[in-house]
Each structure stands twice: as structure tokens, then as C-alpha cells.
Amino acid sequence: MVLVGNLKDLRLANIIQLNCMERNIAKVTVSSHEGTGFLYFAEGQIVHAEFSPYIGEKAVYEMLSLHDGQFKVEAGVQAPAHTIKRPWNSVVLDSLRELDEKTQQSAYSPKKISATLSTQKGIKNVFVLNYEGDLIDGNLTENINPHLFTFIWYKLKKVSTLFYTDNFSYAYLKDYWGYLFIIEFRASLVFVEADLNIIVDNFVKMIEKNLKSLG
Amino acid sequence: MTELKKVEENMVFQLNQNQTPEEANLMHLEWAVVSQLDGQKTVRQIADSLSLNTKEIEEIFKKLAAADLLVVVNKSDESHYLPQEFFKTLNHEMTLLLGPVATIILEDVLEMMHQHREGFERNLLPVFIELLINQIDDQVKQVEFQKRIYPIVKSYIF
Amino acid sequence: MIISEFLKDLTRIEGIQAIAIYRSDNSPLDIWTDSKFNKQILEQVSVHYFQIFSVLESSLRDFHETVITYGKGKIFSRVFPDSLLIIITHPNVEISLIRFIINVKMTELLNSRQFQKILKKVPKKKMQFLDNKYLDEQEIKYLKSVKT
Numbered sequence: 001m002v003l004v005g006n007l008k009d010l011r012l013a014n015i016i017q018l019n020c021m022e023r024n025i026a027k028v029t030v031s032s033h034e035g036t037g038f039l040y041f042a043e044g045q046i047v048h049a050e051f052s053p054y055i056g057e058k059a060v061y062e063m064l065s066l067h068d069g070q071f072k073v074e075a076g077v078q079a080p081a082h083t084i085k086r087p088w089n090s091v092v093l094d095s096l097r098e099l100d101e102k103t104q105q106s107a108y109s110p111k112k113i114s115a116t117l118s119t120q121k122g123i124k125n126v127f128v129l130n131y132e133g134d135l136i137d138g139n140l141t142e143n144i145n146p147h148l149f150t151f152i153w154y155k156l157k158k159v160s161t162l163f164y165t166d167n168f169s170y171a172y173l174k175d176y177w178g179y180l181f182i183i184e185f186r187a188s189l190v191f192v193e194a195d196l197n198i199i200v201d202n203f204v205k206m207i208e209k210n211l212k213s214l215g
Numbered sequence: 216m217t218e219l220k221k222v223e224e225n226m227v228f229q230l231n232q233n234q235t236p237e238e239a240n241l242m243h244l245e246w247a248v249v250s251q252l253d254g255q256k257t258v259r260q261i262a263d264s265l266s267l268n269t270k271e272i273e274e275i276f277k278k279l280a281a282a283d284l285l286v287v288v289n290k291s292d293e294s295h296y297l298p299q300e301f302f303k304t305l306n307h308e309m310t311l312l313l314g315p316v317a318t319i320i321l322e323d324v325l326e327m328m329h330q331h332r333e334g335f336e337r338n339l340l341p342v343f344i345e346l347l348i349n350q351i352d353d354q355v356k357q358v359e360f361q362k363r364i365y366p367i368v369k370s371y372i373f
Numbered sequence: 374m375i376i377s378e379f380l381k382d383l384t385r386i387e388g389i390q391a392i393a394i395y396r397s398d399n400s401p402l403d404i405w406t407d408s409k410f411n412k413q414i415l416e417q418v419s420v421h422y423f424q425i426f427s428v429l430e431s432s433l434r435d436f437h438e439t440v441i442t443y444g445k446g447k448i449f450s451r452v453f454p455d456s457l458l459i460i461i462t463h464p465n466v467e468i469s470l471i472r473f474i475i476n477v478k479m480t481e482l483l484n485s486r487q488f489q490k491i492l493k494k495v496p497k498k499k500m501q502f503l504d505n506k507y508l509d510e511q512e513i514k515y516l517k518s519v520k521t
Contacts (some may be wrong), residue, residue, distance in 0.1 A: 090511065144432075145432065147519045152425055152428065155421050155428075156439065158421055159418055160448075163445070163461075168443040170442055171440065172440055173439050174438040174440070175434050175437060177434075196346075202268040341473055344469070361476050362477055365477045
């Protein structure tokens with residue numbers, strides 16, 4: 001059986017998720033102005049990829065960077081090689097993250113984020129990390145290890161991939177004293193510590209509005 | 216309509232054809248809301264699409280109503296509100312546990328939510344209860360309070 | 374089944390898609406889903422949460438709950454001393470309601486004879502969720518930085 005479509009209607013990341021979650025044996029051909037590539041699936045993983053001159057994970061990365069093109073899914077086609085060993089969601093997440101970092105403009109300064117948010121009601125602290133866990137804005141209170149919370153973000157994102165999405169709108173952790181919100185914004189991770197006297201939906205809208213105002 | 220006592224999330228409005236918005240001296244966000252008035256979208260849907268919180272959308276709709284720009288399409292159903300009896304029962308349970316400060320806590324939380332006992336929508340009840348519980352410092356009392364009000368709250372939710 | 378008995382009120386909320394309780398060695402204790410939910414997801418999701426909460430133990434805060442909100446739904450999780458609870462919902466479900474029900478009903482469940490019997494029935498396996506074999510390269514890198 002062959003399924004065809006346009007990457008504008010169904011993103012490649014979603015095609016990958018579907019084939020992996022369904023544990024299909026399949027070959028996906030991606031055709032665009034920049035070339036033609038192939039992805040092979042088996043046993044719930046991406047096992048091989050080609051996008052000249054690359055093979056393996058680099059080929060997956062290049063195909064995920066395509067903005068348009070056609071795709072064709074052929075069921076039952078075995079991979080000619082096994083060049084990808086890592087779990088599919090790690091490959092996809094790392095590729096998308098790299099693409100994110102590469103395409104972000106520095107038209108805004110992350111150093112404005114904590115200044116903008118810290119004055120808002122209900123917020124106890126704001127800190128901004130890059131994807132490596134380095135602090136780029138705000139203050140770390142002594143009970144915050146940035147790499148620990150970057151790991152948490154990464155894991156929560158991995159959970160999201162099981163639900164056919166590579167992006168969550170927001171996430172939060174809760175204890176008896178408050179919330180810690182995690183919001184992705186322009187290739188950085190915004191962490192907002194809030195007290196318990198907030199209405200979460202309204203609070204998140206306020207944060208999003210403030211972040212949008214940064215341009 | 217010139218006076219809007221209460222703006223509820225599920226209300227639907229359309230523009231009053233007999234009035235011109237240009238004369239009402241509207242601000243940017245108010246124009247944005249006017250552009251969404253199609254006689255089908257609820258207040259909540261308009262708020263969500265413009266990323267406005269409860270207080271902001273309520274203020275805008277009240278201003279539009281005061282300028283006679285609104286016609287209500289659906290009337291709200293009384294069963295959307297919590298009866299006064301609920302607040303009396305809740306106050307009683309809280310007072311047994313916390314003493315006379317209970318009434319102050321209850322009013323503080325209502326104010327935090329920009330709500331009143333009259334016209335309090337049922338769908339806000341879980342958030343209201345959670346904010347009330349968060350005002351109780353003692354974790355043992357928190358658990359006790361939740362156990363006591365559980366059957367009461369359940370009867371209004373299910 | 375313990376979910377139908379103790380968390381019946383949760384199953385009655387419109388928009389709840391799945392509820393799963395796992396023992397602390399990742400073995401599922403009970404699962405409830407609506408008819409459309411893909412149960413396979415529940416087999417894969419829990420290990421990530423055990424890793425999250427294992428790491429959070431070393432933070433100085435006492436985070437015991439997470440919520441993820443994405444376009445088509447919400448994922449709620451809470452850790453208990455001997456178990457993990459995961460709930461999947463549609464986006465319109467109010468988390469405060471879930472929390473309220475859990476705060477009351479999970480205590481009853483965890484203290485019940487049934488639950489204690491289930492825990493004793495099968496010997497608990499020792500699971501090292503943060504062992505490198507369960508982590509990808511990036512996760513190992515993050516955790517290495519946490520320790521230094």
C-alpha cells in the first residue's frame with residue numbers, strides 16, 4: 001500500500017512518529033527542490049536514512065529541515081542497511097532542537113525575559129536556560145540545578161512525542177509550595193517559579209503575552 | 216443592551232446593528248473583540264483567541280455593553296451558577312476547621328478570582344476549591360478539609 | 374479493579390482518556406482507558422516519569438507532580454511512595470478537579486487492603502531507572518553535568 005502527500009499538510013516529524021508508534025516496516029521517500037531522501041522504519045524505530053550526500057542521523061536532520069516537498073510511504077519495504085542505532089524520539093528531538101537553535105534570530109535579547117516577567121503578580125523567580133542547561137538570563141536560587149531541570153524538560157518533551165507532537169504548549173512541576181513552569185521560547189527555556197495563588201490558565205496566558213511583547 | 220451585570224464564558228453576543236462602533240471611541244483590543252463578534256463565538260472563545268484573561272475580557276464586554284454595541288444571542292442558564300446555599304455550607308465547614316478566619320479566606324479567594332458569590336459559575340468550582348485549600352497552611356487540615364467537602368463539591372460537579 | 378473502585382469519580386469526568394497506576398518497579402497495577410485510547414502509549418510513557426521523579430529526588434524541592442499541556446490534551450502525573458499515577462485527558466479537562474479527586478481518593482486507595490495485597494503478591498524488582506542503559510546520549514550528558 002502506498003500513501004502520498006505533501007509535507008505542508010503532514011510534517012515529516014509526524015510521519016516519523018506515526019510509523020514508529022505503529023511499529024511499521026516502511027520506506028518513506030521525501031522529494032523536494034533540495035533533493036530526494038529516504039527513511040526506513042522497522043520495529044518501532046528509524047533504522048536507516050539517506051539524503052545525499054548524507055546517511056544515518058545527519059540525513060534525518062537534513063530532511064527535517066525541509067520546508068516543503070512531497071512524501072510517499074510504502075509499507076513492507078525492508079531497509080538496505082541499519083545506520084541509525086539511537087531511539088527515534090532522541091534522533092528527532094535532537095534534530096529539531098538543532099534546527100531551532102540555528103534558525104532563531106537574535107532580534108530579541110533573552111536578557112529581557114526575566115526583567116519583563118519578574119514584576120508580574122504571582123512570580124517568585126524567573127531564569128532562562130539554553131538547551132545545554134547554561135544560564136542565559138535571570139537568577140538561579142540555591143535549590144535550582146539548571147542541568148537537572150534541563151534534563152526534566154528534555155524528558156517531558158520525550159513524553160510529548162508519544163502523543164504525536166514534538167512540542168508542548170507549556171509544562172509545570174508542582175510541590176506544596178508552588179509551581180515551576182517550563183516554556184520554550186525562541187530556542188531557550190524559560191523557567192518561571194510561581195506561588196500557589198495563581199489560576200494556571202490565566203497565568204500562562206499572561207506569560208505568553210509578555211513573551212510575545214518582546215518581539 | 217447598556218448594562219451588563221455579569222459576563223459569563225458561555226455567553227454569545229453579536230454587534231448591535233443600530234449602533235456604530237466608530238462613535239464609541241474604542242481602544243485597539245476592544246476593536247479586536249468587536250471584530251470577533253459573529254453571533255456564534257462565546258466570550259471564552261474570543262478571550263482565548265486574543266489571549267485575554269477573565270478580568271480583561273469582562274472589562275471590555277462591559278464597556279461595549281455600556282456603549283450599546285452588544286446584543287446577547289443566548290441567555291445564560293441559571294443552573295450554570297452555584298446556589299448561595301453552597302457557599303453557606305462551605306463557609307460552615309471551613310469555620311469548623313479553621314475558626315472565624317474562614318469567612319475572610321473565602322472572600323479573599325473570591326476576590327483573587329474576580330468573582331462574587333452571586334453568579335459564580337459552576338465550571339470555576341474546582342479552581343476555587345484548589346485556591347481555598349492552598350490558603351490552609353497545615354497539610355493535615357488540608358486533607359481533612361478536602362475529605363469533608365468532597366461529597367458536597369461532588370454533588371455540584373456530577 | 375482498583376481504578377474502577379477507588380477512582381470511579383475520575384473516570385466519570387468528561388474528557389478523561391486514560392488512567393494508569395504503576396508500581397515503583399514500573400509494572401502496571403491497573404489501567405483504565407476510554408474505548409478510543411491507544412494503550413500502547415501507556416506501556417512506554419511510565420519509564421520516562423520514573424526517570425523524571427528519580428532525578429527530582431535529588432533537587433532540594435519536593436516536586437511530586439507534573440502536568441504537560443499540548444495542543445490536543447494534557448498529561449498529568451503524580452508520584453507516591455510505592456506507585457506512580459498517570460492521567461491522560463482532552464485539553465478542556467480542569468486539572469484542579471483531577472487534583473481534588475486524587476487528593477481524597479488516592480489516599481483511600483493506597484491505604485486499602487486490596488492495594489497492600491497487590492503490592493505483597495509479586496516481589497518488587499529493583500529498578501535503576503537512571504542506569505545508562507535506559508538513557509540516551511543527551512540524557513547521560515545532562516545527568517553528568519548535574520553531578521559535577
